[in-house]
Amino acid sequence: MSSPAEATPDLANDAIEQAQTIAIGLWEQAQLFVAGLLRPWSLYQVGIILGLWVAATVLARIFGPHLHNWMRTREGWPKWRMRFLVMMHRRLRLIFMVLLIWPVYLVMQEVTWPSRSYLIGVMASLATAWLFIAIITRLIGNAFLRGIVRYAAWTWVTLSILGLTEDTIQILDSAAVNMGEMRLSVWMVLQAIAVIALLMFLARFVSTTSASRIRSNKDISPSMQVLAVKVIQILLYGAAFFIGLRAVGVDLTGLAVLSGAIGVGLGFGLQKVVSNLVSGVIILLDKSIKPGDVISLGETFGWINSLGARYISITTRDGKEYLIPNEDLITGQVVNWSHSNEFVRLDIYFGTAYGDDPHQVRKVAIEAAKGVERVLSFKAPVCHIVGFGDSSVDYILRFWISDPTGGLTNIRGNVYLALWDAFQEHGISIPFPQREVKVLEGSELGTRALDRGNPGKAPQDGTAEEQGG
Template structure:
């Protein structure tokens, strides 16, 4: 270790003696009382400000940056008022007595101003967890800098280290790397979202190419961000080569499905076999593809459910794409009629019924054929085309209900199974026959 345990203990003792001397002074309690009073006034004023200010209409005519800053300041009104009160108290005590006797008030004012600046900067981040992490981390760094202990904290964190494959890892190095990674990935997300919006506006690109380009840009920007962040903190990427073997074994053992789904997703986007908006059937799942992700596709069913199907299943299993090359869909309706009916009349009624439906295409007229003379009646098959497979079951239901009404009007009966029971071994007893007839 660069700093011995003895030196660390001496630093702690010196800090403890300094704090003890400060607490023993009556000016400490005066400053502490002023800080508590300022906090109470700021809390009460914050409640009043929130009750009187309408956040939705605040500074509507101002430019967007100023409007955003005003809303952040109102949302942090207690901190802003506390900082203002502490600054006023600091100025008053500076002119009335020695500056050292208002040191705590100055520290409180600086901490409040630092928190306001951090809130203003982090308000542009959407992720709540990232906002909390960045806010707390930045405020701790600001607090250490304000009390003059930032260099000591940095030296302490840098004094503990482990060496792995020639790479010296310290807590300070890991903190710097993590902070730079967060900033780099946040900027990467902004850049990739901007590129995504531009790509999706391009009408000359197919949906599959759009999704493929977005994924390539996101992955490329993430790799560049990681490389820049690690290089900035002084980590030599060649020193990480020792981990490549372990990563390869991990991929081979535990990440096979993830890698397979990732590669399958790239294949699906490249060969354009499926694309967002297609109506597909995979196994028992049917619906429209609403999104294509790195690991899966999202298929939205008509009942509000969404099936998350791994990309590998679409490559290795049978997939029915109802809109691959043509959205026109053939609807088949099998039905039957009694032998008393005229089969030509039945076919004509079925064709007229299908033609009358508003979704039946006129380019390909409906057709009806007699398929079988069955035991229970004549069997027919009605086929017609619709321009889009959406709602195909509803179309079939409408046509079948209309066909039922047409049959009722023309006196055509739909056959149903009839069973005839014969009793062997003698007639029924007389008492039973009389009882039934009565």
């Protein structure tokens, strides 16, 4: 009985021999194909195909500019329709090729032997399949992914039409690596990528549809909407990944060791990441903040755009977007200006001269605040004296607003401006500190001032004499 170490080289040798046999078979088929092309009825088919391709190129050159100019006049059309026209304009030569080759093939099927129109039929099928794939893959938004899917589909369709799929699968399957009891081949990897990509596309479509329906439901709070969408996405994408692996025959029991290694890595190197993820779930569950809330965190003030798995996005009044980790919102002190309701009270301070009647000042200040837009009238502003300063009577004016997302600095500025106009109208003055400096007689400054007033008097400290000498 042979040992596993002895069996591994035998399997590798068998795979190499199998690949060599398949390669020799393909080479023989290629030689037969080239020999068939050298026959007279094959050469004229190749000539017809080349002539049709030249004709399609000429027609594309003629009609392409006219189509482009016509597209430029189509203002107001939906974006999807314009994108479709752009795609058709780029594939105009292939479209003309399909329109020309099929009538020629059908006519030749009627007037000559089927074998003498075989190559034209193959080329017609290839051109039609390539055009169909180019149109369908245009629905994929990502350009890189669209290119991969398009070229992969073109390759597979070409092999299918030429009847080379079985040989290609055998070659790809012969290139394999044995890892314990699991055999991993290139064909299995390609299958897994294709199946997982398809399932991921379906999962994305389902999650997007579900997310739009959840967000349109007004009975669900914004934070719970975000949590529900995240949970659905995780479940769908996770299920798509594992179902795709099982569909191609990958043994998932080996992933237990990998999951254990990932757990150790999370415990040591990804503590902050896991902490932010858990904090994000806590924020969504306790509904402490939600998209649209106006919050203050340290020196950052703005409203929440979105709640992510690792951070939240806050946009300030100056257009800056801050990405704040979820852990900071859990451990730090956050001011939510619109947590339980959207009403926010603002305070501003000012002072007036002692000669002004404080009763009139309070009345004028309240009326001025009421006249400012965004200041709530049913929550009437109030004004109180808070102290007697060195040069003014100090007041506090309090008022309420219901739209903190509109900004706080601008509403304070508007109220201050209304106070200025109202005080100017009623003759109320806003004092500012003034200082008087008195020079005492006999001081050094006083002596110098007297000397400047009597320039003929000789200095008493001998300075002039020293300067003259």
